[in-house]
Amino acid sequence: MRVAPEIVLTDEERAELTRLACSKLTSVRLALRARIVLLAAQGLQNKEIAGQVGVGRVQVSRWRERYLESRRAGIERDLPRGAPPVKVDIARLVALTTQSTPAAATHWSTRKMGTELGVSASTVMRHWHAHGLKPHVVRGFKVSRDPKFVEKLEDIVGLYMSPPEHALVLCCDEKSQVQALDRTQPGLPMKKGRAATMTHDYKRNGTTTLFAALNVLDGQVIGQCQQHHTHIEWLKFLRQIDRETPKDKTLHLIADNYATHKHPAVQDWLAKHPRFNMHFTPTSASWLNMVERFFRDITTERLRRGVFTSVPELVTAIDEYVTHHNTNPKPFIWTKSARDILQKVIRANHRLSAKQNGTLH
Template sequence: MILLAAQGKTDKEIGTDLAIWRGTVARWRTRFIADGVTGIEGDETRPGRKPKISARKVKSIVTLTTQQRPDNATHWSTRSMAAVAGVSAASVRRIWQAHGLKPHRVESFKVSNDKHFVEKLEDIVGLYLDPPEHALVLCCDEKSQIQVLDRTQPGLPLKRGRCQTMTHDYKRHGVTTLFAAMNTLDGGVIGQCQTKHRHQEWLSFLRKIDRNTPKGKELHLIADNYATHKHPEVKAWLARHPRFHMHFTPASASWLNMVERFFRDLSENQLRRAVFRSVPELISTIEQYVDKHNRDPKPFIWTAKASDILVKVTRARSKLNKMQSV
C-alpha cells in the first residue's frame, strides 16, 4: 500500500488493486505518516470483546465472597455463588482467579500474644540472618506422638486412570517421638527417637547434641516454650555446659523454628502414606530418612527481616482487634 501510494495512486485505486476497502488503505497510510515504518510493522491493539458481566456485578461477587457466608455452608463454592449472583459457575471461577480468591482453602494462623514477641523475634531472626562466628545455630524441637499405623487391608497400587488407594481405618501399634536439631548452616540433622518426651528425654537429646558437635563451638539452640525445655534439671545441666545458649520462640510462633520445615517434609515424604506394623519398624524408617537426608543436606534459607515480619504481625493483630470489637 505504501509503495503504491508513493507512485501517486489514490486510496480508491490502491484498494481496487489489492482488493481491500479504501478505508483500510487510508488508515495504514495515516499510521505510516504518523509513525513511519514502526507504525505499520503490526496491527494496533484492539479493545477486545466487551465483558458480558458488568464491573458492578464483579464487585458484588467479590464482596459476597470475602464478607459473607452462604446460608448452609461455611464457605462459597462456584455453584452456590453462581446461584446467588445469577451468573455461571465458570464465570465465578474466572472472577475468583482474577482476584486471587480461593474460598475452598483454609490455612492455620494465630497471632502471638507473647509480651516479649518483638525481642524474641529479633533475637531468632538475627541468628538466621547474621549468625555468630565460631558457633552453630541449631533449630530444635520434638515431633511427638508419631503413630505406628497399619491399614486394615492392603491398598491398590497406582495405575493409569486410578490413584493409589488406602483404607480409611487403621490399626494403631504405638507411638514414638522424634527429637531433632537442624544445623542452619548446612541443613544437617541430629535425630533421636524416644518413647516419651519428658525432660529426661530432652536431657538425653542434649547430651547427644553435645557428643555430635565440635567441642570448640558455641551452640545456640532455638526451641519453643514447652515446659520440658525449661525444667529445673535442664537448667542445671545447661549451667554446667556453658557453650549451650537457649533461644526461645515467642508463644504460638513455631513457624519461627526452621526445623518445623524438616518435620513437614518427613511427614509428607515418608510417614503420611506409609504402613507400619511395629514401633521399631517406624523408628528404623525415620532413622533411614534422617541418614539419607544427611548424606546431601540442603539448608533452608531464611530471608525475611524481623522488621518486615513485625509489620505483617501488627497489621494482623489490628485486624483481629477490629473483628473482636464488633
C-alpha cells in the same frame, strides 16, 4: 403428507445461487444454504435435500423458508444463537463472596453462588479468579501475645542471618506422637490411568517421639526417637547433641517454650555445660523454628503414606530418613529480616483488633 413450500427462481437468481454454491471465496455456510435453495427449486422435499447435503431436515426447512421470505438476504444473515448472555452484577458477586455466607454453610461454592445470582458455576469461577477470590481456601494463623516478642524475634533472626563465629546454631524440637499406622487392607500400586490406593481406616500400633536438631549452617540433622517426651528424654537428647558436635564450638539452641525445655533438672544440666546457650521462640510462634520445615518434609515424604506394623519399624524408617537426609543436606535459607516480620505482625494485630472492634471493612 406435509409438502414443503415450492421455490421458483428467476434465471438471475439461479445463476447467482449457483455462483455462491460453487465459488471457493464464499463461506462454507453460505455455499451450503445456496445448495439447499437450488435443490429445493428442483422440487426436492426437505428430507431428500437433507440426505444429499448432510444436514438435518429442520435446518433445510429453516433456510428454505428464509429464502422464500427474504430471498438472498434471508440466507446471508445468521440466525441468533442461543439465549443472550446473562449480565453478572460483579459488585454484588464480590460483596456476597467477601461479606456473607450462604444459608447453613460456612462459605460459598460456585454452584451456590451461581444459583443465588442466576448464572452458571463457570461464570462465578471466572469472576472469582479475576478478583483473586478463593472461598474454599482458609489459612491458619496465630498472632503471638508474648510481651517479649520483639526481643526474642530479633535474637533468633539475628542467629539465622548473622550467626556468631566459632559457634553452631541448632534448631531443636520434638515431633511428638508419631503414630505407627498400619492399613486394614493392602492398597494397590499406581499404574497408568489409575492412582495408588490406600484404605481410609487404619490400625494403631503405638507411637514414638522424634527429637531433632537442625544445623542452620549446613542442614545436617541430629535425630533421636524416644518413647516419651518428658524432661528426661530431653536431657538424653541434649547429651547426644553434646557428643555429636565439636567440643570447641559454642552451641546456640533454638527451642519453643515447652515446659520440658525449662525443667529445673534441665537448667542444672545446662549450668554445668556452659557451651549450651538456649534461645526460646516467642509463644505461638513456632514458625520461627526452622526445624519445623524438616518435620514437614519427613511427614510428607515418609510418614503420611507410610505403612508401619510396629513402633520399631517406624523408628527404623525415621532413622533411615535422617541418614538419607544427612548424605546430601541442604540448609534452609532464612531471608526475612526481623523488621519485615515485625511490620507484618503489626499489620496482623491491627486487622485483628479492627475485626474484634467491628471496624474492619
